[in-house]
Amino acid sequence: MNSSFLSGLNPEQLRAVTLPRESALVLAGAGSGKTRVLTTRIVHLIQSGETSPGAILAVTFTNKAAKEMLMRICAMLPINTRGMWVGTFHGLCNRLLRAHHREARLPQLFQILDSQDQFAAIKRLLKTLNVDDEKFPPRELQYFINANKEEGRRPKDAEAYDDYSRRMVELYKAYEEQCQREGVVDFAELLLRSYELLLNDEVLREHYRERFKFVLVDEFQDTNRLQYRWLKLLAGNGGTIFAVGDDDQSIYAFRGAHVGNMQDFQRDFAVKHLIKLEQNYRSHGNILDAANALIRNNRGRLGKELWTDAGAGEPIRLYAAPSDNDEAAFIVEEVKALRNDGWRLSDMALLYRSNAQSRVLEHALFSSSIPYRVYGGLRFFERMEVKHCLAYLRLAANPDDDGAFLRVVNFPPRGLGARSVEQLQEAAEKAGVSLMQAASAHNPLSARAAASLQNFVQIIERLKQSAAGVNLPELVEEALELSQLRTHYQTEKEGADRVENLNEIVNAATAFMQEEEDSALVAFLTHASLEAGEHEAGEGADALQLMTVHSAKGLEFSAVFLSGLEEGLFPHENSAAEAEGLEEERRLMYVAITRARKRLYASYAGSRMLHGQLRYGLPSRFLEEIPPQLCKVIQPELQAYAAPVRSTKVGGTGWRANEPRYGYSTRYEAATKADAQVPQAMRAKIEYPFKIGQNVSHSKFGAGVVMSFEGVGPDARVMVNFKQAGTKLLALEYAKLQAV
DNA sequence: TCAGAGGTAATTTTT
DNA sequence: TTACCTCTGA
Numbered sequence: 001m002n003s004s005f006l007s008g009l010n011p012e013q014l015r016a017v018t019l020p021r022e023s024a025l026v027l028a029g030a031g032s033g034k035t036r037v038l039t040t041r042i043v044h045l046i047q048s049g050e051t052s053p054g055a056i057l058a059v060t061f062t063n064k065a066a067k068e069m070l071m072r073i074c075a076m077l078p079i080n081t082r083g084m085w086v087g088t089f090h091g092l093c094n095r096l097l098r099a100h101h102r103e104a105r106l107p108q109l110f111q112i113l114d115s116q117d118q119f120a121a122i123k124r125l126l127k128t129l130n131v132d133d134e135k136f137p138p139r140e141l142q143y144f145i146n147a148n149k150e151e152g153r154r155p156k157d158a159e160a161y162d163d164y165s166r167r168m169v170e171l172y173k174a175y176e177e178q179c180q181r182e183g184v185v186d187f188a189e190l191l192l193r194s195y196e197l198l199l200n201d202e203v204l205r206e207h208y209r210e211r212f213k214f215v216l217v218d219e220f221q222d223t224n225r226l227q228y229r230w231l232k233l234l235a236g237n238g239g240t241i242f243a244v245g246d247d248d249q250s251i252y253a254f255r256g257a258h259v260g261n262m263q264d265f266q267r268d269f270a271v272k273h274l275i276k277l278e279q280n281y282r283s284h285g286n287i288l289d290a291a292n293a294l295i296r297n298n299r300g301r302l303g304k305e306l307w308t309d310a311g312a313g314e315p316i317r318l319y320a321a322p323s324d325n326d327e328a329a330f331i332v333e334e335v336k337a338l339r340n341d342g343w344r345l346s347d348m349a350l351l352y353r354s355n356a357q358s359r360v361l362e363h364a365l366f367s368s369s370i371p372y373r374v375y376g377g378l379r380f381f382e383r384m385e386v387k388h389c390l391a392y393l394r395l396a397a398n399p400d401d402d403g404a405f406l407r408v409v410n411f412p413p414r415g416l417g418a419r420s421v422e423q424l425q426e427a428a429e430k431a432g433v434s435l436m437q438a439a440s441a442h443n444p445l446s447a448r449a450a451a452s453l454q455n456f457v458q459i460i461e462r463l464k465q466s467a468a469g470v471n472l473p474e475l476v477e478e479a480l481e482l483s484q485l486r487t488h489y490q491t492e493k494e495g496a497d498r499v500e501n502l503n504e505i506v507n508a509a510t511a512f513m514q515e516e517e518d519s520a521l522v523a524f525l526t527h528a529s530l531e532a533g534e535h536e537a538g539e540g541a542d543a544l545q546l547m548t549v550h551s552a553k554g555l556e557f558s559a560v561f562l563s564g565l566e567e568g569l570f571p572h573e574n575s576a577a578e579a580e581g582l583e584e585e586r587r588l589m590y591v592a593i594t595r596a597r598k599r600l601y602a603s604y605a606g607s608r609m610l611h612g613q614l615r616y617g618l619p620s621r622f623l624e625e626i627p628p629q630l631c632k633v634i635q636p637e638l639q640a641y642a643a644p645v646r647s648t649k650v651g652g653t654g655w656r657a658n659e660p661r662y663g664y665s666t667r668y669e670a671a672t673k674a675d676a677q678v679p680q681a682m683r684a685k686i687e688y689p690f691k692i693g694q695n696v697s698h699s700k701f702g703a704g705v706v707m708s709f710e711g712v713g714p715d716a717r718v719m720v721n722f723k724q725a726g727t728k729l730l731a732l733e734y735a736k737l738q739a740v
Numbered sequence: 741t742c743a744g745a746g747g748t749a750a751t752t753t754t755t
Numbered sequence: 756t757t758a759c760c761t762c763t764g765a
Contacts, residue, residue, distance in 0.1 A: 612756035
């Protein structure tokens with residue numbers, strides 16, 4: 001038997017790959033080759049003759065992971081992989097529901113609402129029901145509905161213990177009815193509906209259970225309760241699940257992920273083999289030791305320790321910045337130095353806990369002309385103009401989609417005012433029909449509005465006819481033309497990017513048609529909802545990668561800058577209340593650290609502009625959890641302070657420091673205080689002559705109390721709350737404060 | 741219909 | 756501070 005694909009696996013990997021047909025849990029540490037194990041196991045199952053592709057179902061969370069998996073399987077397997085189900089939970093559920101739409105009580109061409117669409121649908125619902133959205137904020141209702149669905153609860157099962165929650169349940173029910181009426185399905189509904197389909201239809205259930213002898217799950221720690229129940233139902237009695245995950249990388253509890261599924265799984269499936277993949281192929285030893293030491297502070301772990309034979313590598317570089325601007329300046333200098341040493345910008349990442357932190361960093365990078373790319377934000381199919389175009393297409397596929405109807409009935413503006421639309425909505429509701437039906441039938445509008453409406457109806461009619469005849473890109477092109485969307489944005493001042501995006505939809509349709517067997521309109525719309533397009537912007541260029549720690553999960557970089565390591569920011573203050581929250585923050589820090597291959601920087605800022613106010617921060621407790629002997633503290637080259645610091649008075653309310661303009665470089669690296677506690681070593685740079693809370697007096701302002709400090713050396717400033725003059729930020733060097 | 745004012749909240753995110 | 760939303764007046 002040719003099993004060359006097994007060579008090069010370490011003993012644990014090999015054991016996982018060649019495990020007999022039984023349920024197993026693979027605890028796969030960061031960078032331990034889990035995707036390799038997953039794909040190689042699939043290949044092995046087929047190559048060894050154990051089973052055929054049709055018996056395999058592999059499920060992931062992201063489309064990216066699913067694609068990657070399929071690609072790697074195809075590279076190893078000469079035979080075709082048709083019949084194998086590899087996809088995301090939502091993708092597979094969609095497949096199931098399309099195939100059995102009648103049993104699932106759905107129209108064949110049901111449309112999928114993304115979160116944005118769902119939010120809009122909920123807002124619309126509240127409006128039609130005349131619900132006070134101050135009392136029942138749409139965001140909360142959306143959360144309520146999704147949380148219930150993810151626990152498998154329909155309105156009849158949802159808990160109601162007071163007037164408020166009773167009303168929420170009613171609204172949940174009304175929302176469901178609205179979706180059903182309009183033939184649309186939200187993300188959570190995909191899961192729940194297909195779960196119920198399998199639960200209630202014994203024939204179908206047995207069919208799929210019989211078929212999928214091997215179920216494999218990636219990122220198992222991210223599954224929510226419903227996803228786990230779905231898996232259990234599918235694997236059935238005698239089915240096997242091969243689950244791969246890492247409890248230490250569970251960072252999505254806030255969106256319903258339930259790590260407890262890992263323990264439940266071991267129990268429910270009588271898992272005999274818990275295989276730990278602890279050998280790491282990504283990072284140097286010091287980085288792994290830091291991660292191990294940090295995560296040891298969490299309780300209730302399944303337990304795992306990463307190791308490498310790559311050697312200790314460089315120390316972790318720590319930097320205490322006086323301010324957020326200084327932190328950014330420091331990072332800029334380091335990035336420049338690394339680039340000069342031949343590192344690729346795209347192989348370096350700048351990570352932060354929350355998106356708001358990117359602003360200062362971007363500003364500094366921009367000023368230094370360092371190319372960078374920020375991850376996150378709107379993705380292609382989420383853009384307004386793209387949504388508009390899709391709404392026309394959706395109506396062509398499903399005229400009952402009131403959400404799509406309202407989005408574009410008067411966009412681009414065709415002289416149909418809000419009043420007319422309201423009248424139409426009333427008429428539709430009275431007649432119990434969709435807006436499109438109401439619009440096509442008699443409507444009680446003024447002649448002018450009626451004409452506009454007919455114009456709109458005709459556009460959709462013509463698109464509907466074309467949908468049957470022309471191919472997908474042609475249809476998109478026609479939608480852009482007929483709707484006059486393109487012309488609309490062409491005449492707009494800032495519309496160039498939007499026009500470009502509109503044209504890009506045609507390209508996306510072309511690509512879709514070439515890739516997919518099923519190039520029907522609905523398949524394309526499903527693709528748009530389920531994949532939303534990778535956030536691709538300037539892929540090719542060599543640019544520094546900026547992203548939140550969350551979005552860095554699964555990625556790796558030779559150098560990683562971890563910024564904003566302050567109490568309240570990371571760990572975030574909102575998480576500090578419960579132990580659970582703090583542990584999740586720590587796992588997040590663990591994820592952050594383990595992104596780095598060779599070099600890791602960790603920095604914090606003593607002061608930072610947050611919500612329009614200067615805030616003073618202490619170094620994150622997570623810094624204290626990293627053994628100091630793994631670290632090296634970097635200090636700015638103090639001689640580089642050329643001019644004395646100048647402070648400028650701003651608007652009479654306070655003082656703002658000038659931008660720091662001294663330089664840093666690792667070549668200036670100073671003290672390595674391996675024996676000292678790291679944060680102390682970091683704090684040592686900012687020791688001040690007064691204590692916080694101490695009473696002081698000033699020649700001009702009189703008596704006051706020391707509130708806080710910021711800055712080092714000549715840059716040091718002190719904030720004092722004066723009895724008479726109020727709060728002032730003063731340069732320590734010149735303030736001449738006297739202790740009282 | 742649209743621009744501008746004013747109010748408010750401000751982790752993390754994939755599908 | 757800023758981004759986003761809703762409301763209002765022309």
